[in-house]
Amino acid sequence: MSIPIPSRPLFIDGEWREPIKRNRIPIINPATEETVGDIPAATAEDVEAAVSAARKALKRNKGRDWAATSGAHRARYLRAIAAKVSEKKDHFVKLETIDSGKPVDEVVLDIDDVSTCFEYFAGQAEALDDKQKYPVKLPMERFKSHVLRQPIGVVGLISPWNYPLLMATWKIAPSLAAGCTAVLKPSELASVTCLEFGEICNEVGLPPGVLNILSGLGPDAGAPLVSHPDVDKVAFTGSSATGSKVMGSAAQLVKPVTLELGGKSPIIVFEDNDLDIAAEWAIFGCFWTNGQICSATSRLLVQESVAAEFVDKLVKWTKKIRISDPFEEGCRLGPVISKAQYDKILKFISTAKSEGATILCGGSRPEHLKKGYYIEPTIITDISTSMQIWNEEVFGPVLCVKTFSTEDEAIELANDTEYGLAAAVLSRDLERCDRVSKALEVGAVWVNCSQPCFCHAPWGGVKRSGFGRELGEWGIENYLNIKQVTSDISDEPWGWYKSP
Numbered sequence: 001m002s003i004p005i006p007s008r009p010l011f012i013d014g015e016w017r018e019p020i021k022r023n024r025i026p027i028i029n030p031a032t033e034e035t036v037g038d039i040p041a042a043t044a045e046d047v048e049a050a051v052s053a054a055r056k057a058l059k060r061n062k063g064r065d066w067a068a069t070s071g072a073h074r075a076r077y078l079r080a081i082a083a084k085v086s087e088k089k090d091h092f093v094k095l096e097t098i099d100s101g102k103p104v105d106e107v108v109l110d111i112d113d114v115s116t117c118f119e120y121f122a123g124q125a126e127a128l129d130d131k132q133k134y135p136v137k138l139p140m141e142r143f144k145s146h147v148l149r150q151p152i153g154v155v156g157l158i159s160p161w162n163y164p165l166l167m168a169t170w171k172i173a174p175s176l177a178a179g180c181t182a183v184l185k186p187s188e189l190a191s192v193t194c195l196e197f198g199e200i201c202n203e204v205g206l207p208p209g210v211l212n213i214l215s216g217l218g219p220d221a222g223a224p225l226v227s228h229p230d231v232d233k234v235a236f237t238g239s240s241a242t243g244s245k246v247m248g249s250a251a252q253l254v255k256p257v258t259l260e261l262g263g264k265s266p267i268i269v270f271e272d273n274d275l276d277i278a279a280e281w282a283i284f285g286c287f288w289t290n291g292q293i294c295s296a297t298s299r300l301l302v303q304e305s306v307a308a309e310f311v312d313k314l315v316k317w318t319k320k321i322r323i324s325d326p327f328e329e330g331c332r333l334g335p336v337i338s339k340a341q342y343d344k345i346l347k348f349i350s351t352a353k354s355e356g357a358t359i360l361c362g363g364s365r366p367e368h369l370k371k372g373y374y375i376e377p378t379i380i381t382d383i384s385t386s387m388q389i390w391n392e393e394v395f396g397p398v399l400c401v402k403t404f405s406t407e408d409e410a411i412e413l414a415n416d417t418e419y420g421l422a423a424a425v426l427s428r429d430l431e432r433c434d435r436v437s438k439a440l441e442v443g444a445v446w447v448n449c450s451q452p453c454f455c456h457a458p459w460g461g462v463k464r465s466g467f468g469r470e471l472g473e474w475g476i477e478n479y480l481n482i483k484q485v486t487s488d489i490s491d492e493p494w495g496w497y498k499s500p
Contacts, residue, residue, distance in 0.1 A: 003094050005037030010046055010215070011198030013053035014208030020045040025188050025215070030101035030335040031325050031372045039191045042216035044224040047183070050212035051230050054154045054181040057209030065207050067151045067179040071125035074177060078125060080204035082118035085111065088200070092193050096164055097326045099192040101335040101373070102289060104327050110166045117169045117455040117471075124476045125177035133485075142490035148483040151179030152256070153232030155479060156225040158246070159194070160237045161187035161337055162292045168194050170455070170470050171235045172211060178479035183212045183231070185222050187238075189337050191215035218242065226250055233257070235478065237294075239393075240419075240464045258468030258478050260294070260460055262393040263421030266414035267297035267450055268404075268436065270427035271306045278426045279313040283399070285424055285450025287321065287377045290334050291397030292341075294465075295422040297450045298394065301410050304403040311381065311401060315361050318377050323366045335373040336396055342373035345396035349378060352389035352400075358382040362397070385416060393419070407432060411439045421461035424450040443469075 005027060009016040023041035028034070042050075058067050066074070085092065092111045097104045128149055136145040157171040168186055175182050186194035198213050214221050226234050226249045235258040236246045243261040250257045267285050269278050285297035302310050326334035336342050349363045362378030377397040383390050390400055404410040414423060424446040425436045437445040443461040446452065453459065458469040468478055493499075 003098055005095065005098065005192060006196060007037060008040065008195040008198070010040050010042055010050070011195065011201070011211075011213040012046070012050045013056075013212065014202060014206070016198070017046075017049070019043065019216075020049075025217070027099060027192065028338065029098050030337055031098075033339075033371055033373070036098060037192075039188070039195065039215040041188075042185075042214035042221040044220070046214055046216070047221055047224040047228060050183045050214055051154060051225070051228050053209035053212055054183055055230050057207055058151075058154055058181045060207070060209075066181065066210055069179070071128035071177065071179075074179060075122035075125040077204055077206055078118045078122035078173060078177060081200055081206075082115040082122070084200045084204055085118065086115045092165065092196065095196060096190070096193045099190045100161065100164055101326055101337060103331040103334050105331070106289065107326075110163055113166050113455065114169045117166070117173050120455045121173035121177040121476065124174065124473060127473075128178070128476070136484065138486075142488060142492070143486055144489050145484055145486040148485060149480045150483055152479050152481050153180060154230055155180045155182045156228070156231045156234045157182050157184045158222055158225070158234065158236045158238065159184065159186050161190035162289055162294075164190040165193040165197065167237055168197070170459075170475070171237075174470070174475040175235070175479045176210065178476050180479045181210050183214060183225055185214050185216065185225055188215060188217050223249065227252070229253060231255070233479065235468075235470075236260070240466075243466060258460075258470065259466035260468075260470060261421075261464060261466040262395075262419060263294045263296065263461065263465050264299055264391065264393050264417050264419045265295055265297045265422045265424070265442070266299045266301055266417075266440075267424040268410045268414060268426065269300065269302040269306075269310060270407075270410075270425075270429070270432065271303040272428045273306075273426050275306060275310050275313050279310065279317045281424070281426060281448070281450045282314060283317050283321070283377070285446075286399040287318075287333060287397045288451055290336055291377070292336060292395050293451070294393075294395075295444070295451065296395075297422070297424045298399055299390065299414075299417075300399055300401045301404050301413055302401065303410075304405050307401075307403045311360070311379070314379060314399075314401075318361055318379060321377055323369065323374060323376065325372075333377060333397060336375060337373070339373060341395065342375065345375055345394055345398065348389055348392070348394045348396070349380070349398060352380055352387060355387050355389075356382060356384070357387060357389060360401075385413070391417065407436065411436060415439075415441045418464045419461070420463035421465035422446070
């Protein structure tokens with residue numbers, strides 16, 4: 001499908017500005033391997049301009065234009081953005097499908113979620129007004145105390161490529177609702193819709209500098225944003241390795257960070273399931289978003305009494321998955337994002353085979369697709385817990401299968417990982433599901449399903465999957481400074497010292 005890609009500059013202070021060094025990065029369509037456009041490549045000089053614009057917007061008119069205005073005032077902008085995204089939905093869907101390689105039916109849901117997220121955080125902005133001057137009960141009657149919730153300041157937002165506009169929205173919407181001003185740095189592998197979002201900001205009249213958008217490479221644009229002394233907080237979604245660097249850089253200025261990092265999430269299937277229902281959830285949990293999702297339940301633990309039957313069903317379900325150009329009707333698996341990612345995933349599969357694992361199905365390019373970064377959905381068995389494929393995040397359509405005998409063994413295997421983002425447990429015994437949910441060392445548990453995610457519920461991990469929570473009422477708290485104000489309401493002297 002031939003769709004023109006807009007050639008945007010950077011979005012700084014409400015204006016479109018060419019990057020100072022005039023460099024651009026090619027856009028490769030992962031379904032065709034063709035160059036279909038380019039994006040601007042920001043550097044430290046552009047970061048300086050964007051942070052300055054955000055700081056100016058934060059302080060403009062003593063904050064009364066944005067930071068110190070009411071939540072209800074900011075909510076009107078967020079709702080206008082939601083409406084404008086819905087109005088331009090088809091435009092965003094087409095661009096993101098080309099840019100990311102995700103099946104178009106998935107992208108439709110993602111863009112709908114963008115609008116929903118802005119609507120939700122508009123409500124959270126309004127709720128802030130009722131929480132201001134929240135009283136604190138004190139043990140001494142002569143003092144009164146209350147709490148103010150105020151924006152933390154200028155925030156640096158770094159978002160990934162697997163949900164380009166939606167993951168950016170998870171950061172933009174709550175930070176703006178809180179009254180912060182922001183600089184967004186989307187992944188250079190999928191920045192098109194994030195840049196297009198700048199046009200929506202202008203169309204709804206968002207004050208200049210409240211949101212600035214810089215595409216560019218991580219070392220050239222992301223690193224200067226994280227280390228900038230006028231950036232008060234950083235929110236990052238990406239790999240654990242890069243997250244460690246972000247945290248280390250921010251630590252030099254004692255700057256708070258929220259990190260949503262990698263995962264190697266388990267899905268536990270007990271013997272009492274309807275195995276067809278469980279099989280569909282198992283493949284959905286791993287192969288959704290072309291397998292490129294940090295919460296992918298890619299470690300399947302199945303009770304040994306039903307393992308042979310269940311794995312047979314898995315293979316049958318997997319072989320019916322439609323792999324095609326993302327725009328084709330019924331596509332359920334598109335290409336991975338880039339040649340580098342394609343090569344990395346195939347290397348994981350090759351290493352697993354050399355270590356003694358069995359590639360039960362998939363593991364290579366689909367025969368009917370000669371171009372594009374396509375990899376068949378892959379199921380791997382005969383796994384040992386020492387194997388690379390069991391321990392490291394693949395970020396591709398690869399499902400590893402291991403058996404267990406008892407509930408305790410399943411929990412032990414599930415928790416035996418350095419990651420802790422999400423997990424799923426499938427069983428008709430809801431008491432068992434409750435026990436296992438409590439025992440799993442993760443930030444999110446799905447019961448009898450895998451991957452449903454709503455902006456109303458908190459999201460984030462433990463261990464090397466990061467810390468802090470996005471979404472829900474917890475998401476806006478990331479961007480607020482909680483300030484206590486305590487007053488002496490007595491007319492009597494304090495009396496600690498003798499009067500002169």
